[in-house]
Amino acid sequence: MDIGFWLIQTLNALQLSMLLFLLSVGLTVIFGLMHFVNLAHGALYAFGAYVAATVSASLGYWPALVLAPIAVAAIGFVLYATLIRSMRKSGPMAQVLVTFGLIFALLDLTRILWGDLALGMQLPQLLSGRVTLGGLGYPVYRLFIIALGAAVFVTLALVLGRTQIGAMIRAGVDNDEMAACLGINVERLFFAVFCVGCALAGLAGVVAAPILSVTPDMGLQILIPTLIVIVIGGLGSLKGAITGSLIYGFVTTFGAVFLPGLASILIYALLALVLVVRPTGLFPARG
């Protein structure tokens, strides 16, 4: 166990964090802005992975990276128009039930469209190699995921913190009625944010597809980690999403290194601790 080992484990942790960040940021911002719990977010991620696997089989990886988020955003558009807009005011319990049902509807839809067998997705030549770090090989693709996650984080931080749209979104999160009184079309803003959140779930799906298997239940498997990230980080904030993701990634990875027998319960223990000490999470949107 030398420097190379620790370096690579750190990169492993970062890579897992970034994948979870892409998923949780969409979910958390939708919640922060709309007070809407979209449990079907994981199913959208699975949908993105399936679209990506299909597109990349004929067109290659790069078109898939662009088309899958767009396709998932389009599904988000349909969901918003048919279900979510009318569910906005119906309270969290009804929303949770409806989106929980959506998980299974979408899961069966992917099974009908793509079958039960797992799909594979090959990497482009550019990203399929390895670089040597500290004397050990590390896959280029994992570095790509880290870079992509970081890029999305920086972009979102700039948009939310420095632009007028960002100011409008923050105003909507803080107090949507007041924001509406000031002439912001909150409804349209919600809609746009919802679609962007869905696109990010689709992006996570494309990015995950080549290293994971594309199976109908992949959305269910990722849902729990994503919810843990959001509960630890605090609902509704970008800072919470990135912090929660990093905590999840590092605790899971180094848990597997130091305490392999306890790896699976460490994160739940931490979750319980956070809920006891800071029930709203580390960085909630409104304290």
Next chain:
Amino acid sequence: MTVFTKTAVATLVAGMATTAAAEEIKVGIALPYSGVYASLGNDIEAGFRLGIETFGAETQDTFSIVTEDTEAKPPVGLAKVRKLVLQDEADVIVGIVSSGVLGAIRDFVDGAEVPLIVANAGNDEATGEDCSAYITRLSFSNSQVNRPMGQYLYDQGVRKVFTLAPDYAAGQQQIGAFTAAFEAAGGEIVGQEFTPFQQTQDFGPYLTNARASGADAVYVFYAGGEAISFVKQYDSFGLKADLPLYGSGFLTSPLYVNAEGPAAEGVITSGFYVPTIDNPENASFVAAFQAANDRLPSEYAVAGYDAAHALVQASAGGANDRAALADALRNVSFAGPRGETSIDPATNNIVQPIYVYESVAAADGTGMTQKVVAQLDREQDPANGCTLAN
């Protein structure tokens, strides 16, 4: 007695004789058709139907089939099997993918005295301490598939192994059987980790641990989606060259090896069936399965096919009610696609050869195929607490 009545009686007797000889045997199929194991359920049923079609002529009895979806959930599976037995009055139950479902229905089928042909679920107890005269397994046991690999790996010059498996019963049993055999042969396990079952998306940390452990090789059990993720990630870290990957055959099952693609090349695993096994029974099975389903059969399909073969053989021997079928199924023996296949009446588990195979790219560029590296002896499980022989 007039000629007329004589003829009538003769016809009646003849009629009774034929109905007595040719019964309709009602088969209740209990398999998952929804959820994560749906593809396994479909493959097993396709194999079973092909088996009835292929061998059905060997018996005078006819077979009617009722299917039920267990969803691979123990309570659902139990309810569906109860329905098949009590309402449909099935003479025999076939199927069961999940060991959890098998555990849930074990006492019911044993108490109801209905024969059950297990076509997948591999937990050791089912033909060990929990064995039943009514439960015959035509698939495999977790130990059976892995035990022979202990000696095989040692014979290949491997001395230090790092093992990985998901943390649940099948993972523990599959790796446990390998570990015991490998250590008995003289090998050393330098590291053994169990990953959280169905919660591990990223194997990176474990692979990095394996590389740092100083092992000669890695031996794993993963199945389904986890197997695909694992094989791809193992390859992406570039470990295959220095640290050869071995495992239980489910790691590179023909059912999903194409989703793993080139990442699976060179992985050596042990299983009870691959479509490239070279014998005439397998050649005709593969051809017929491909013609009917437009894909190659998997180890799941062959278990369904052999379950049908065993059932036909039992009925051809004169058994057509529950008790007689259960008895006859314990003594079936035939040459099938996996080679010489029989049931060990001491445990009711299958006795079958184990194949070591390497996943290689198909010569015609259609994806991946399997090259049989070695055919090991027929593997018979020890009684493990089963008292059927006494």
